[in-house]
Ligand SMILES: Nc1ncnc2c1ncn2[C@@H]1O[C@H](COP(=O)(O)OP(=O)(O)OP(=O)(O)O)[C@@H](O)[C@H]1O
C-alpha cells in the first residue's frame with residue numbers, strides 16, 4: 001500500500017497529468033450522471049410503466065448505436081488532430097448538447113418534441129464521446145514517464161469506474177430526496193432537469209481546463225508522428241493486427257466477458273432487488289456496491305495478488321466475477337446479494353487493470369491507440385447491450401413466469417455466470433504462461449506470499465540459486481564457496497554466470513563490457529544483449545541442468561538487468577523484467593541471494609586499482625540506484641530472497657549464507673551423486689554443455 005501511495009503521489013505531482021486527471025474525474029462523473037439523469041428524465045416524461053421501461057432502454061440503445069457504427073473508426077480519426085483541440089471541442093459540444101435537452105423541455109413543454117430532440121442529442125453525444133476517448137487515452141503517455149503508467153492507470157480507472165459512478169448515484173439520490181428544497185426553482189428544480197444542468201456544467205469546466213491549462217496535451221509533432229497512409233489503411237491495419245494476435249484476442253474476449261456479466265447484473269438489478277425484498281433503493285445500493293467493488297479491485301488488486309503472473313491474474317479475476325454472479329443468483333437475502341455484487345465488481349476491476357497492463361506491454365506502440373479505442377468502445381457496447389437485453393427480459397418474464405424462489409432474474413444471473421466463467425476459461429487457455437502449474441495453488445501461494453512457484457524448476461528435480469548485488473560485493477567469492485559446500489554434500493553443481501555462461505554469452509560479454517569499445521551499445525541495445533545472453537543461457541545451460549536434477553548456482557541473473565538497465569539506465573524495471581521473462585520463458589530462481597555493500601567500497605574492490613569495465617566506470621549515483629533496486633526487489637518477495645549485508649570476512653559471510661540456504665531450501669529432495677537411481681548424473685554434469693563450464697573465471701578480471 002505504501003508503494004502504491006508513493007507511486008500515486010509521484011504521478012499526481014506531475015502538474016499536467018494532475019490537471020488531466022481532474023478533467024477525467026469531471027468527465028466520468030458527468031458521463032455517469034448524464035446517462036442515468038437522461039434515462040430518468042426520459043422516464044419522467046411518461047406515466048405509463050411500459051412506456052417508462054421503453055424510454056429507459058431507448059436512451060441506452062441510442063447511446064449504443066454510434067459505437068457500433070463509428071467506434072473503431074473514431075480511434076483513427078482522433079489520432080489525426082491536435083488532441084487538446086479535439087478534447088476541449090468535444091467537451092464544449094457535450095456541454096451544449098446536454099444542456100439543450102432540458103432546455104427544449106423548459107421552453108416548449110412539448111413531450112413529443114422533447115423526446116425527438118433527446119434522441120438526436122443522445123446519438124450526437126455518443127459520437128462526440130467516441131472522438132474524445134481515444135484522444136484522452138493517447139494523451140496520458142505523453143504527460144508521464146512510462147514507468148508510472150501503471151499507477152496512472154490505477155488512478156484513472158479507479159476514478160472512472162470506482163469513484164465517479166457512486167458519486168453520480170449519490171448526486172441523483174440527493175437531488176431526488178431533497179426535491180422540496182429546490183421546488184422554489186420551478187421547472188428548473190425538477191431533480192432530473194437540475195441533474196442535467198449540473199452535468200452540462202461539468203463538461204464546460206472540463207473544456208476550459210483542457211484548453212487553457214493543459215497545453216502539454218498538444219505537445220507532439222503530427223508530421224513526424226504518424227505513418228503517411230490514409231485513414232482506411234490505418235483502419236485495416238488495426239483490424240489485421242487484432243486478427244493476427246492471439247493473446248490480444250484472448251484479452252479482449254476476457255474483458256468483454258467481464259463487462260457482459262456486469263451489464264446483466266445492472267440490467268436485472270431492478271427486478272433482482274425486488275426478489276431480494278428491496279425496491280429502487282436496494283437497486284441503487286446493489287449498483288453502488290458493484291462499482292465500489294470495481295474500484296477496490298483496481299486499487300487493491302495488485303497488492304492482493306502479489307507476484308501472480310498477469311495473464312493468470314487476468315483470467316482468475318474473470319472467474320472471480322463469475323463466482324460473484326453465482327453468489328447473487330442463489331442469494332437468499334439482500335446482504336448476500338450485496339456481497340455477490342462486490343465480488344463481481346472486484347473481479348471485473350482486477351480483470352480490467354490486468355488486461356490494460358497486459359495490452360500496454362503486448363500491443364505494439366503504433367496500433368495501441370486503435371486497440372484501446374476498440375476495447376473501450378466494445379466494453380461500452382457489451383455493458384450497455386447486456387443491460388438493455390437483460391432489463392426488459394427480466395421484467396417481462398417476471399410478469400409471466402413465477403416459480404417462487406427461482407425467479408427469472410436469478411436464472412439470468414446464473415446464465416451470466418456461465419457465460420463469464422466460460423469466457424474466463426477461454427482466456428486462461430489462450431494466455432496461460434505457466435502450463436503444468438495448478439492455478440489455484442499458484443494463486444494461493446501468491447496471495448499468502450508463500451514462496452513463489454518458479455516455472456522453470458517446478459517440474460524439474462534440480463534447484464536454481466542466483467547471486468545478485470553491485471560491483472565487488474563478493475558474489476564470485478560466495479558462488480565458489482556455496483558450490484564447494486553443495487559438492488561436499490554430494491550434490492552435482494553447475495556453477496555459471498551472466499553474462500558469459502555460454503560460448504555465445506562470452507562473446508556477448510566482451511561486446512558489452514569492453515571499456516575500449518568505441519562502438520559501445522546504446523542503452524536499449526545493451527538491455528537486449530543482456531536479455532539475449534540470458535535467453536540462451538537459460539535454454540542451453542540452466543534448464544537442462546535443472547531437468548537433470550542438478551543444483552545451478554548463477555553469478556547474476558534477471559535482477560541485474562532490472563537494476564542496471566531498468567533503474568541505472570532508466571529504461572523501466574517492468575519492461576526490462578518482461579523482456580527477460582519472455583526470453584527465459586519465466587524461469588525464476590528458487591532463491592536469490594543479494595549481497596549488499598556500499599557501492600563506493602564495492603567498486604574499489606572490483607576495480608582493484610584498475611579502471612574497471614564499461615559498467616564499472618559508470619557514476620556512483622548510477623551504482624547507488626542499482627543497489628537500491630536490488631534491495632527493493634528483495635523486499636517485495638522476502639520468501640524468495642535472502643539479503644546478506646557484506647560486513648564481515650568472506651568465510652563468515654559464507655557460513656551465514658550456507659546456514660540460511662540449509663534452512664530455507666528443501667535440500668533433501670535433491671539428487672546426490674552417489675544415488676544409484678540417477679546413474680548418469682555425474683556424467684551429465686561433467687559433460688561440457690554449450691560452453692558452460694565449472695571452471696568459470698573466479699572474477700571478471702580473469703576473463
Ligand atoms: N567479505 C569480503 N570482505 C572483503 N573483501 C572481499 C569480501 N568478499 C570478497 N572480497 C574481495 O573483493 C573483491 C571482489 O570480490 P568478487 O570478485 O567475489 O566480487 P563480485 O561481486 O563477484 O565482483 P563483480 O561485481 O566485479 O563481479 C575480491 O578481491 C575479493 O577477494
Ligand SMILES: Cc1cn([C@H]2C[C@H](O)[C@@H](COP(=O)(O)O)O2)c(=O)[nH]c1=O
Nearest residue numbers: 498499530556557560561564615616700
Ligand atoms: C547480468 C547483467 C550484468 N550487468 C552488468 C553488471 C556488471 O557490471 C557486469 C557483469 O560483470 P560481473 O562483474 O562479472 O558481474 O554486467 C548488467 O548491467 N545487466 C545484466 O543483466
